[in-house]
Amino acid sequence: MRMQIILPRVEIHRFYSSFENTAHTHEDQFQITIPIKGTCHFQHEHKYLSLPPGEGIVLMPRDQHSLHIGDGASLVIIRVRQESMYPQGLPSQREPQYRQQFDVKRISRYFGQWTSGMMNRDLDDPLEEEELETRMISDLQELIWSGGLPVSPAMQISHEEHNQHHARVLEYIHANYTEQLNISTLAGLAMQSRYHFIRTFKSLMGVTPYQYVLQLRVREAIRQLQQSDATVTDISFNLGFSSPSQLYRAFAKITGMTPEQYRKTRL
Template sequence: MKIIIETPQLELWRIEEAFSNLPHVHEDRLQLTIPTKGICYLTQENKDYGIRDGHGLLQYSAQEHSFRIGEDSSVIVIQIRNDRPSDFFREPEVDFAMQQTFDPSLIMKQFQSWSSELFRGDPADPLAVDETESRVLSFLYYSLKGSHAINGGNPVPFSAPGDGLTSSDRHMTRVLDYIHASYTDRINIDTLAAIALQSRFHFIRTFKAYTHKTPYQYVLGLRMEEAKKQLRQGGCTITQMSVKLGFSSTSQFYRAFLKAVGVTPEEFRTSSSR
């Protein structure tokens, strides 16, 4: 079995079969190779490694490498494109150790969670994809050994809405104003993070600390409230509504509405008209 999932910033591989590739380099990305069962035989910069489950090996950009596994082994490969100026994985800003250790069961669980989010979510909605990417990067940042300083993982503090606003709070208020004005459009994390004057890495955590929701959950909440309002009023087909609310397809709107409200849009419209 081989699963490959691609997003703008990541490639996630899960290989559970005999596999080998030729020596190659990646000019614009980091790669993390993590055996989850058995042994992965990896050659990197003309050195041979036999890495077992529970360990991992990091390949920086331009480092030649190749690997092979047997039929009874499995491996997860995470490739991170490091061509964004604000990306904390860019060298030489962060120096991660080449050899890493991982809990194989945790890596498998995380991979299943990430892939499930990407398969269930709206692939055309950049905010949904951005959030999953950020979760992957955040997990790796706090799991990898290296020179990077960790501040305890605490997001930048914010006051509760309505309290006396700090400068940081005012930036977050501007973010919310932007979301409320644009929630039916295609919004991405980079735009919201720029308004908040934060890196995308820290923005999602601080946004959730402020609103108790991720940006995508917040946007979906606004879309669902508007959907319920339009369903009560009538005069608009479900297809027209899904387009107006920024969904890439009617099926995506159906799934989101059913999950959020507990009934289909038609069932909600019928019950509201009684």
């Protein structure tokens, strides 16, 4: 059996029971291979390695490799693009440790959290997907660099500067919440990495940036349902929802009723 998560900057694959592949390379991705149960028989550039549970290999892009596991074994393979491998402030020319020991319980816990996040996300909204991908990459960076992460610039700015940056982010969101927003732009306004921006925003506002944008859109949808004859479809597209169904889901989650039901209660 195989489970996988495929996002633009990171891929997570988990194999249960027997699996093997032939020698190959990845042009612009690092690969982290971590046996969870049983032995992984690994070949890297014609060198054979036998990896017990928790002993992982970190391959550079274009390294040739192949592997196989037997019945009853379990394996996690993570592939991440070069630009996402390094935490903010860490030199990109620094190479990660080739052979590392990983906590298999921690890896399994992370995988469960990532899978749950993918299953419960809104398939129609790239902003939520970007939030999840950012969290996955941050978790991965912590695993790979084993506490060697640099102090984020976000932790070095003054309290006054932090408030100014946050106010700028909120101003931008309120001016553009009907458009397609992205975490990179918002984090840039906050002068933070993507991960630290999401974490800081949630600690201050009680919700993630994606959830905050949804609240603004639903609040405006309520106003338009009360004060106009616009259809739910027109309202959904005017407010930046990718489809009427996305508005229905967000509206019902926040108000407990559909847009039509809400409009009827206000007639």
